[in-house]
Amino acid sequence: MFLAISKRALLAGSMMLLANLFFSGAALAEQKETLGNWDVHYIAFNSTFITPEIAKHYSIIRSKYNGVINISVLDKADQTAQSAVLTGTARNLLGVSKKLTFKEVSEGEAIYYLAVLPFSDQETFRISVEINDGLEQQVLNFQHKFYVE
Template sequence: MNRLFYVTLFVVSLFITNAHAKQQTGGQFKQLGNWQVHYIAFPSTFIQPDIARNYGLERSGYKGIINISILKNNSTKTAQTARLTGTAKNLLGNTQQLEFKEIVEGDAIYYLAQLDYNNEEIYRFNIEIQQGNQSQTLKFQQKFYVD
């Protein structure tokens, strides 16, 4: 197996470990219907250049990444596929449409989108999650800082 695979696996394991830790402490996840939706938004410079290339992501001090995973809300917590659409709106009312990419690695499924931001800019996220005839809305807010 190549180095990129191991680096990617490491990043995913960090996210899963972080999501599990947050779950234990009441962190960044929301119960939405039959789902447990984990979410995180961070600067794109937090990921390594080879991983960004592998997923078609742009690294920049002015670009963020939104990472969402959806788990079935039962004892197995199995990853779920869904269709995600959404927007990010800053406090001035400027809106960016989010385009999510589905990433499947083994049993893990997560969705990535990018957005542009300025230093100390706050965005409010409104993300529709659809699976068959089931639909839920994830709402959260994040402040971004330029590196």
């Protein structure tokens, strides 16, 4: 039951972000790190959680073996969206590394970054993302386990 509730919360959270809405403090799926002058919000989820229309719009291939990493970089002081260059890698527990290619998406005042990550069932990744706006450089590190839906 808890797993089903978590999946619904994750789906709702990812759809809100893709629809240019930011997570509220009550969203269970939200993860945030304060890095330097930024609040960095991030989430990883299965690409099957998004609709075919949204996937097509963002050039994401929906597959039970594709994950999506979504990152927003906000100014810590006023919470405005920040433009930056994101580069990253995802390393599984066997040490196999995959390069993450982030695409910047701007919708109104919102800016977020999307990367697709192929995975195997129950594969855990240690994800490292370098965020650089030309003035400041920070590294976001987190871990996520993907499940085939």
